[in-house]
Amino acid sequence: MDHTLLAKLDLTARYHTSIGQHYMAAYLQNQYNLLKNITEKQKQYIAATYYIPGELLACFDVEAVFLERFAGFAAAWRLLDHPVARADTIEFPADGCSYQALFHLLLTEKIIPKPAAFAAMNFACRNAWQYCKSETQRHYLPFFHVDVPRVFSQRQICILADELQTLYNRLCKMFPIKAEIQDVVHASNEALAVQQEMNAYRRAHPEKCSTIDFLKLFPLYNDLGKPDTPDILQGFLKRLTETAAPGTGNIPRVLWLGIVPLYKNSLLTKIEKQGHCKIVWEEMFDFGNIKLSCDSFFPDLAKRILTSRFFTQESRLADILQSVKDFGAQGIIHFSQRNCRFLPPAVPLIRQMAQELHIPFLELRGDAVDPGYFDEQAAAMQLEQFYEQLHRSTPCI
Numbered sequence: 001m002d003h004t005l006l007a008k009l010d011l012t013a014r015y016h017t018s019i020g021q022h023y024m025a026a027y028l029q030n031q032y033n034l035l036k037n038i039t040e041k042q043k044q045y046i047a048a049t050y051y052i053p054g055e056l057l058a059c060f061d062v063e064a065v066f067l068e069r070f071a072g073f074a075a076a077w078r079l080l081d082h083p084v085a086r087a088d089t090i091e092f093p094a095d096g097c098s099y100q101a102l103f104h105l106l107l108t109e110k111i112i113p114k115p116a117a118f119a120a121m122n123f124a125c126r127n128a129w130q131y132c133k134s135e136t137q138r139h140y141l142p143f144f145h146v147d148v149p150r151v152f153s154q155r156q157i158c159i160l161a162d163e164l165q166t167l168y169n170r171l172c173k174m175f176p177i178k179a180e181i182q183d184v185v186h187a188s189n190e191a192l193a194v195q196q197e198m199n200a201y202r203r204a205h206p207e208k209c210s211t212i213d214f215l216k217l218f219p220l221y222n223d224l225g226k227p228d229t230p231d232i233l234q235g236f237l238k239r240l241t242e243t244a245a246p247g248t249g250n251i252p253r254v255l256w257l258g259i260v261p262l263y264k265n266s267l268l269t270k271i272e273k274q275g276h277c278k279i280v281w282e283e284m285f286d287f288g289n290i291k292l293s294c295d296s297f298f299p300d301l302a303k304r305i306l307t308s309r310f311f312t313q314e315s316r317l318a319d320i321l322q323s324v325k326d327f328g329a330q331g332i333i334h335f336s337q338r339n340c341r342f343l344p345p346a347v348p349l350i351r352q353m354a355q356e357l358h359i360p361f362l363e364l365r366g367d368a369v370d371p372g373y374f375d376e377q378a379a380a381m382q383l384e385q386f387y388e389q390l391h392r393s394t395p396c397i
């Protein structure tokens with residue numbers, strides 16, 4: 001087994017401890033422990049896609065590896081060069097998403113071992129669950145598939161709740177119980193309460209909050225229900241409230257939509273510096289606002305998915321408009337992931353909304369995982385134009 005990822009996680013956790021970011025160190029340390037368990041201690045794990053509720057998996061004595069998070073680590077640390085081209089040579093579908101391509105490479109390069117099972121949803125995208133399905137067929141592994149309805153209604157909540165309960169029952173047959181539902185519910189609600197507090201704080205003090213920090217930690221969504229997630233979020237909140245506000249003056253505020261090139265986190269800081277603006281909000285650090293209850297655990301989880309800001313284009317647009325108003329945003333940038341059919345299709349509608357508000361909108365296209373598909377020069381030229389528009393626009397909100 002290749003230990004590069006383990007070493008990187010260890011080193012980065014230590015680095016964050018040394019600079020006093022203990023919440024980030026704790027987050028990374030958890031992932032380090034997980035990776036150590038499944039590699040050195042050969043503990044079984046389930047490979048899961050993003051919207052499989054972390055609370056369900058937290059009930060069982062099995063590790064949960066969320067595909068996108070591990071692909072994200074590998075991309076951020078450029079563990080494997082040219083992941084898309086490399087995945088192509090092992091017959092990964094050309095129209096697939098690079099998140100799964102990179103996860104697939106982590107498996108084939110033996111950086112992480114083979115999972116005991118895959119758990120996938122057909123929300124947010126087809127790519128992820130189709131990849132999981134084909135892997136389970138190839139390796140004769142169990143596949144837990146959760147079918148998410150396409151529309152929101154009370155009946156659809158019940159249907160999805162049944163699907164989630166079936167997943168829970170199937171997992172019960174395969175793995176021992178580690179935590180009671182009531183403990184998981186308590187931890188999840190506690191974490192959600194802190195997360196809500198953080199988002200309220202961001203609205204009140206956008207100048208004190210670094211958007212990239214929120215983009216780094218939004219995968220904590222997958223850790224809802226784990227006992228130490230509330231503490232990690234508390235540490236993050238404490239750090240925010242204790243940070244002295246930089247004097248940003250009266251500079252334009254910008255919303256960042258979609259994901260971020262993971263190998264180039266510095267992009268946001270660069271945009272703020274070069275464009276004399278402040279990126280005040282992203283849309284990923286939103287865990288919904290559904291408190292769980294032991295009596296309605298599965299319907300509550302179902303409701304959280306079906307009321308996600310991303311569930312329909314209308315709800316996403318409404319949330320974006322609200323954020324523009326809340327922050328007095330004077331510009332919007334959307335980073336569109338190559339081959340993704342989930343967030344980029346809303347771009348024409350967001351563009352139209354920005355036109356109606358008389359604020360500039362920019363779509364940057366690229367690949368969040370593979371730097372070979374992000375044309376930095378073209379992006380720099382697009383950004384120059386955006387900055388010009390930003391500084392002469394008059395918002396009507």
Ligand code: SF4
Pocket residue numbers: 068097098099100124125126127128337339340341342343
């Ligand atoms: S980036 Fe898009 S296609 Fe890729 S895993 Fe996420 S939702 Fe699916």
